[in-house]
Amino acid sequence: MAVGCGVGPAAAQDLAAGPATVPPPQQQEESRGDSGIRLALGYTGEAATNVRGGLHRDAAYAGQVYLGVDADLGRLAGVDGGTLHLAVTDRHGSNLSAIAIGNNTSVQEIWGTQNVHLAILTYEQRLLHDRLTVEAGRSQANLYFLNAPVYCQFQTNSACGNPTFIFKVSNFTYFPASSWMARARLSLGGTVYAHAGVFEVNPDRRRPGDHGIAFGTGGATGVIIPYELGIAADGASVRRPHHYAIGGWLDHADYDDPLRDDQGGIAITSGRPAAIRHGRSGWFARFDQMLTRPDPTSLRGLTLFGVAMTNIEGRTSETHFLELGLSYAGLLPGRERDTLGFVINDQRFSDLALGAMRAARRTTGGSAEVPRHQYMMELAYGAQLGPAVRLSPNLQYIVHPDQSGAPFRPRDIPDALVLGLKFTVDAPAWLVRPAR
Incomplete structure (x- = not known):
């Protein structure tokens, strides 16, 4: 399952900025003027081909049209501090990981x-x-928690829009599949903040035929509660922007057991529905720290970022996730909004997941030796071509693809080398500017 964030035009994101504290439309190149209306219109496209490894060689393309509107109710209706947010997406295309690589984290x-x-x-x-x-x-x-602009300098879904582990071990809801929610973020003084939310978990919202306009809660199985305590230091007065956070999640909703079926057998070989469990939890720590900034008036400089995550309670398919990355903005003279970045992460599978993989292999006479770790990495260059277009060629490599897409394959899937191309196009300001 891919859970990309893809939250609209990205060309104007402040490359030194940290995690979003408001919905993505406010992170983008927008036009409001005096009307109190902000509009964002853009297109994101991502192409990928595995030139080596995987199940077989192939290519795939996926894209998204994004339209966002923010209404400043202070200007429009005299409600100081009030804002109405609206966004609609139109996604299309196919998933290379599903059709040619065989792992469950999209490229x-x-x-x-x-x-x-x-x-x-x-x-x-x-x-x-x-x-x-x-x-x-x-x-x-995922728009409010475990989110940072630096993650989406990359195309791999293991890093962008959020560390992939959270979607494998919880019912963390993901863009653009919307459900009921509420959140609160409180500044505790200086750069310290506390942030928590509650989000409805409803499997109906993830069905292909759901368009986000069914507001009923009949299919809900519970809620997920993410929380964090952090430090956020950015803005023009901060020489080296940085963000540090610790937090976790309480998943009070149903989920499928990663190994057992509804009668206690092994679901992948019995063909029966998975046993339904309830309740999981986990914790995370993450940071991004600008290490060098030669010119405080420029975005140029080197940023280090990392994430560590693990589950605490519940039966899960993975036990921990570690990620580390570097991003340099403005490596070339006169190209301060260009970025060169590298990210690598380690997904460690649980004994339950390995038990399911081994059981599936044995049915075809395959080896029971299954790799416990999947490593995904990406090297990407992001070129800002004027104010409206960003082009990001990338090279991805997957060590030990997890084989969830081909569970009865008798041997390991070969490591995959993937060539990718990500691009965003923002509508010109004159096109999205509201009439006065």
Whole structure:
């Protein structure tokens, strides 16, 4: 399953900025003027081909049209600090990992929920002189938690839009599949903040025929509650922007057992439905730190980032996730918005997941020796071509593809080398500028 964030035009993101604290439309190149209306319109495309390894050689393309609207209710209706957020997506294309590699973490983060979808419909209110932000409506957990602009300098879904582990071991909701939610973020003084939310878990919202406009909760199985305590230091006055956070999640919703079926057998070989469990939890620590910034008036410089995650309770298919990356902005003279980045992560599979893989292999006479770790890495260059277009060729490598897409294959899937190309196109300001 791919759970790409793909939250619209990205060309104007501040490359030194940290995790989003508001919905993605406010992170983009927008036009508001005096009307109180901000619009964002853009297209993201991602192509990929495995030139070596995987199940067989192939190519795939996935894309998304994004339309976002923010209405400043202070200007429009005299409600100081109030903002209405709306976003719609239209996704299309195919997933190379599913059709040619065989692993369950896509090399195209934009793939997932392939239809026209109401992605965001929320009301946000800032209180206590902007120290407290509360928001409620229809949205997704991954827009607010475990999210940083540096992650989506890459195309791999193992890093962008969020560390992939959270989607493998919990019901963390993902863009653009919206459900009911509420969150609150409180500044505790200086750069320290606390942030928590509650998000409806409803499998119906993930079905191919769901377009985000069914507001009922009949199919809900519970909620997921992410939380974090962090430090966020950025802006023009900060020489080396940095963000540090620790947190976790309480998943009070149903999930499929990764090994057993509803009668206690092994689901992958019995063909019976998986046993339904309830309740999981986990924790994370993450950071991004700018290490060098030769010119404080420029975005140029080197940033180091990392993530560590593990589960605490529940039966899960993975036990931990580690990620480390580097990004250099403005490596070439006169190209300060260009980026060169490298990211690598380690996904460690649980004994339950390995038991299922071994059982499937034995049915075809294959080896029971299954790799416990999957390593995914990417080298990407992002070229900003004017104000509206960003082009990001990338090279990805997958060591020990997890074989979830071909569980009865009797031997390991060969390591995969993938060539990728990610691009974003923003609508010109004159096109999205509202009439006065």
